Amino acid sequence: MTSLEPSVRAQAISAARAAAPGAPRRGGPLLLCTILLVVLPGCGGGPTQPPTPAPTPTPAPVRTVLGSGSTALALEEFVVVSFDTSAAGSLDATVDWTFASNLLLMYITQGACTVEQFAEDVCPDDPACGCRFAVRAENPSLKPRVLTHANAAAGPYTLIVWNLGPEDESISYQVGLTRTASSGLDGLLGASPDRAGSSASKPAVARKRGRAAPSPRP
Numbered sequence: 001m002t003s004l005e006p007s008v009r010a011q012a013i014s015a016a017r018a019a020a021p022g023a024p025r026r027g028g029p030l031l032l033c034t035i036l037l038v039v040l041p042g043c044g045g046g047p048t049q050p051p052t053p054a055p056t057p058t059p060a061p062v063r064t065v066l067g068s069g070s071t072a073l074a075l076e077e078f079v080v081v082s083f084d085t086s087a088a089g090s091l092d093a094t095v096d097w098t099f100a101s102n103l104l105l106m107y108i109t110q111g112a113c114t115v116e117q118f119a120e121d122v123c124p125d126d127p128a129c130g131c132r133f134a135v136r137a138e139n140p141s142l143k144p145r146v147l148t149h150a151n152a153a154a155g156p157y158t159l160i161v162w163n164l165g166p167e168d169e170s171i172s173y174q175v176g177l178t179r180t181a182s183s184g185l186d187g188l189l190g191a192s193p194d195r196a197g198s199s200a201s202k203p204a205v206a207r208k209r210g211r212a213a214p215s216p217r218p
């Protein structure tokens with residue numbers, strides 16, 4: 001029981017005696033405790049602890065489709081798809097094709113890479129190539145193939161898929177950006193969230209001279 005100041009204790013005892021002058025002496029402590037409960041509501045119990053607030057949950061990652069489509073891709077042809085992002089995140093491109101026997105080379109470039117640039121003989125291996133490759137898969141063993149560019153800064157990018165055959169192909173692709181919900185829904189330049197594919201350009205297909213099969217790359 002919580003201790004009382006002397007003056008408060010004396011007042012409580014006097015009030016108890018005045019309230020029941022003829023009551024048996026052994027009833028005094030009970031009445032005193034009752035009065036003390038009125039004077040000090042905490043009599044007989046400790047202080048109440050406030051509830052601990054629940055932690056704020058971490059927002060789940062949000063993936064936005066930046067562009068998707070399909071196209072025929074003849075032997076030695078390549079397709080170029082340019083797109084822009086206005087938010088940083090993890091960039092991914094999924095590519096599927098018809099014949100597992102065909103060798104398709106895939107690239108994601110940092111910044112724009114035009115059809116004319118990639119068609120030059122110096123691309124993609126020579127340092128003089130004007131395209132800056134962020135991710136490349138030159139001996140894909142899985143179909144479909146997923147290329148991921150983690151921690152990609154906001155800005156322009158290009159997806160390139162090159163068919164080295166030996167047969168003509170038909171491919172499909174999808175490009176997406178994954179980021180936390182706190183970064184906002186607008187991950188595209190010049191596109192509202194309900195038009196998530198409109199920032200990607202129409203794919204451009206061109207022919208490029210074939211080359212010998214490259215050394216295996218992861």
